Amino acid sequence: MVPLNQNLQKLFNIAQKTTKTGIGLMSGTSLDGLDIALCSFTGNGLQTRFKLLRFITIPYPQSFKEEVQQVFARRTADLEQVTLLNAFIGNYHGELVLKALLDWGMDAAAIDFIASHGQTIYHAPKRLHQRAGYPNATMQIGDGDHLAVKTKILTISDFRQKHIVAGGEGAPLALYGDVLLGSKAGENRILLNIGGIANLTYLPADGDSAKVLCTDVGPGNTLIDAVCRKYFNMDYDRDSAIANRGEVNEILLAALLDHPFFAERAPKTTGPELFSMDYVLQAQARSGTVDIAKEDLISTLSAFTATAISNFITANIKAEGLNVFLSGGGARNPFVVARLKQALANTRIADTNSLGIDPDAKEAILFALLGNEALCGEPIAIGNNPAVLMGKFSFPL
Numbered sequence: 001m002v003p004l005n006q007n008l009q010k011l012f013n014i015a016q017k018t019t020k021t022g023i024g025l026m027s028g029t030s031l032d033g034l035d036i037a038l039c040s041f042t043g044n045g046l047q048t049r050f051k052l053l054r055f056i057t058i059p060y061p062q063s064f065k066e067e068v069q070q071v072f073a074r075r076t077a078d079l080e081q082v083t084l085l086n087a088f089i090g091n092y093h094g095e096l097v098l099k100a101l102l103d104w105g106m107d108a109a110a111i112d113f114i115a116s117h118g119q120t121i122y123h124a125p126k127r128l129h130q131r132a133g134y135p136n137a138t139m140q141i142g143d144g145d146h147l148a149v150k151t152k153i154l155t156i157s158d159f160r161q162k163h164i165v166a167g168g169e170g171a172p173l174a175l176y177g178d179v180l181l182g183s184k185a186g187e188n189r190i191l192l193n194i195g196g197i198a199n200l201t202y203l204p205a206d207g208d209s210a211k212v213l214c215t216d217v218g219p220g221n222t223l224i225d226a227v228c229r230k231y232f233n234m235d236y237d238r239d240s241a242i243a244n245r246g247e248v249n250e251i252l253l254a255a256l257l258d259h260p261f262f263a264e265r266a267p268k269t270t271g272p273e274l275f276s277m278d279y280v281l282q283a284q285a286r287s288g289t290v291d292i293a294k295e296d297l298i299s300t301l302s303a304f305t306a307t308a309i310s311n312f313i314t315a316n317i318k319a320e321g322l323n324v325f326l327s328g329g330g331a332r333n334p335f336v337v338a339r340l341k342q343a344l345a346n347t348r349i350a351d352t353n354s355l356g357i358d359p360d361a362k363e364a365i366l367f368a369l370l371g372n373e374a375l376c377g378e379p380i381a382i383g384n385n386p387a388v389l390m391g392k393f394s395f396p397l
Contacts, residue, residue: 007395014112014154015375018042021053023153024368025093025116027142029196029272030221030329031068032235033059034093036100037364038111044377048180050369054104055361058096071121073272082121082141089119089142094150108152115371115391116157117363118142123271125169127264138170144394156371156391166386169269172199173390175214176373177366179382182355183207188319191352193363194330196222197271198309202317209382213316215266218308219275220330223301226277231294240335243302246295255287256280256304257311266316267385305330306339313344326351327359 004012014020019042026035038054067085071077093116101108118140125136144157160170178191178201189203198220204211221236228234228242237243256279261270280301284290292300313324324347330336331351341349351359358365370390373380379387 007397011154011375011393011395017112020112020372020375021110022113022115022368022371023097023111024364024366024371025097025114026364026367027089027093027117027119028363029073029120030225030236031060031065031072032329033057034096035361035364036097037361037368038100038104038106039365039368041369041372044373045380046180048369048372050181050365050372052358052361052365054100055358055364056100056103057360058100064092068119068121073122073276075273077121085119085121086141086143087146090144090146091150093142094147097147097151097153111151111153113371113375114147114151114153114155115159115367115369115374116142116144116147116155117159117367118144118157120271123171123269123273125269127268128270128274136164136169138164144392148394148396152396154396155394156374157394158392159367159370159390161392162388162390163386166388168386169267171269171271172201172214172216173370174199174363174366175201175212175382175385176380177369178214179203179209179212179380180369181357181365182325188322190313190317190322190324192309192324192326193328194220194305194309194326194333194336195328195363196220196225197275198305198328198330200309200313202319204319205321210384212383212385213266214385216269217266217312218262218270219301219305220328221305221333222272222275223277223280224298224305224333227280227294227297227301230277231297236329237298237302237333237335240302240333242295242298243333243335244299246293246297246299248303249289249292249296249300251287252284252289252292252297252300253303253307255283255289256300257307258283258286262308262311266312299335302333302335303339306336306343310340310343313347322347324349325355327357327362329360331359
């Protein structure tokens with residue numbers, strides 16, 4: 001028998017381990033920083049058990065944010081900048097992983113794998129681009145080979161492409177982790193992540209996978225953050241301080257909600273390619289609200305996020321005793337959460353701490369879980385969602 005080469009032998013050995021130690025990396029559309037979740041896993045699929053060992057978000061410097069924003073969610077961009085950033089981000093994320101491990105007093109040799117989401121720069125489902133002959137598409141940069149070589153750790157990356165090839169839109173991938181970690185017999189649950197975009201997974205009490213729904217529902221923090229940067233020189237509305245100084249403009253709110261996306265059947269995906277500053281400015285022009293106070297604009301956009309979410313839940317999820325568990329930056333936005341609780345008065349709303357999952361770490365944990373599945377799992381059929389194992393392997397040597 002011909003022996004396996006060194007990389008394949010190591011991959012085989014890791015896949016056979018009873019307990020694996022992996023790092024999940026998440027860099028979202030808000031460009032706040034890199035979420036790094038160090039996890040241990042036993043089992044796979046519905047038998048998966050995990051423990052969050054360490055978590056940190058390392059903020060990005062303003063210079064890096066500006067570099068990414070040059071190519072982020074733009075139909076036209078500097079191709080050289082995209083190419084350079086693909087390599088740079090892979091190396092940079094590797095440096096941040098090594099920094100985190102150093103701070104935690106851990107050796108890279110103790111880590112079995114890294115599962116990296118990469119940095120989304122453009123999301124283009126067919127419903128959005130509407131170009132004949134072209135499929136659903138999405139692009140995340142931050143090359144896995146660079147990350148693997150930098151850290152000397154096996155790296156799994158570029159998860160979204162297989163989902164698209166199998167008939168999905170490449171998002172939201174939270175479905176698989178939410179089902180494995182968040183389901184509970186006898187309890188109707190929604191796991192709602194309010195990041196740049198808001199997405200949710202409905203987990204029915206009877207465990208019927210045909211009823212599971214995972215979908216984007218509209219903007220999360222992306223518009224609030226964009227207006228904070230533009231008019232207040234702030235990355236986001238900390239503790240809803242700006243929103244609480246303003247008033248919701250109902251005329252503008254109605255204009256913001258007047259888009260075909262909200263009437264489309266789920267599952268569906270979206271991104272800052274649609275929900276951008278241009279979207280806000282066009283809604284203001286249509287509604288004659290260009291001159292409203294900037295505080296009122298933040299209040300209205302915050303209400304827009306909450307209303308889009310609550311409208312979707314009310315219209316699409318008919319379940320008794322519904323429990324909603326929040327994660328993402330929006331879970332720490334008091335204005336948005338209060339509006340949600342007001343609109344969903346008969347629904348219990350808490351954050352994912354109630355499930356033993358750090359709401360800030362949830363997305364990074366889910367990608368670590370996808371990495372574990374890529375190593376030792378089998379495709380899982382969940383309703384009509386693609387049953388695939390996702391991720392591309394990059395070896396450190």
